Amino acid sequence: MMRRVLVFLAVAGLAWALLPLALGSGVPEAPGALATAYLTDAPADFGAANIVTAIVVSYRGFDTLGEVAVLFAATAGVGALLTRKRLGLGDAEPEAKPAATEILVTATGLLTGLLVMFGVYIFLHGHLTPGGGFQGGVVIATALLLGLLARPESHLSHGILAAVESLSGAAYVGMGLLGAFLAWGFLDPRALPLGRIGSLVSAGSIPVIYSLIGLKVGAELSGILDALKGDRE
């Protein structure tokens, strides 16, 4: 009883705290000074059409590097927790999984290539359209999830996933260092030529970094999906 009252009080207190936001008093007439500076400076400084991408990859690029590290730690945690040994399955013969239906197998064959291509499109155009490395990486992981569902006995190659992840992570830091040596700071996109706003090759190193993030996120999420099957050695 006591616990229910406390839970009710906590929820009611949070509702009271959120009420001003829900009533629209948080909606401003104009962005703050920082946001306005980003909106005017990002196209002029970096040639980036998508200002959200400019913030994620360059203005707050260091945060994104840290975020990718958090994602890596979570992937490593899931992979370490869900091995056959840790789950107590040991050397027991793996139970036969039911085969996938023909609809799923056929659809997987048709869709996998398209999904991977769409994911690559999303992260290559992250500086021009709504999208980027995280979204594109998730789409690529979806393609690999379809493959795992269609062939329940199969496993993603651990070596390839680790190679893609570590190489793209190292290249991300490398692009950041390039910015430190050739431009004005770590992760500065002006290390590469800025090009014309709105063209595919523009915004300096932003599309390169976002593509590397896309590959890294795709490999990490695929690793999580493979581990969640729970029959990894």
Place this chain on the structure above:
Amino acid sequence: MSLLEFVSRINPVAASGAVLVLVGVWGVLARPNLFKIAIATSVMETGVNLVILSTGYIRGRTAPILDSAVAGTATDAAGAAARMTDPVPQALVLTAIVIGLAVTALQLSYAVRLRAAGGGSSIESYGDEKW
């Protein structure tokens, strides 16, 4: 204040986000099942993301992407900036979504491990682990 005026002042994105936050907090505090706690955290994260997004929304403005729709000519940067919403909350939420996904996967893995070790999936069976 009339009822109509009150309803018109509600920011629909923030209001629905606030409801999701409350549902998630209730789930985390009141449900004993570890898997339901993980999903409730995920629901709460979605709500928080919606609330953060709503703070950057400005009526009558459009997405912060510089193209012909906002600029007319691609060089009119100052004029285009006056037609865009606040990009900072969107950048924050973009990163929060991916982290949320990884954290949910990690939570579920711990729940599976605890269950596989014979502890059951109710948080009540882990009373000894309290500090």
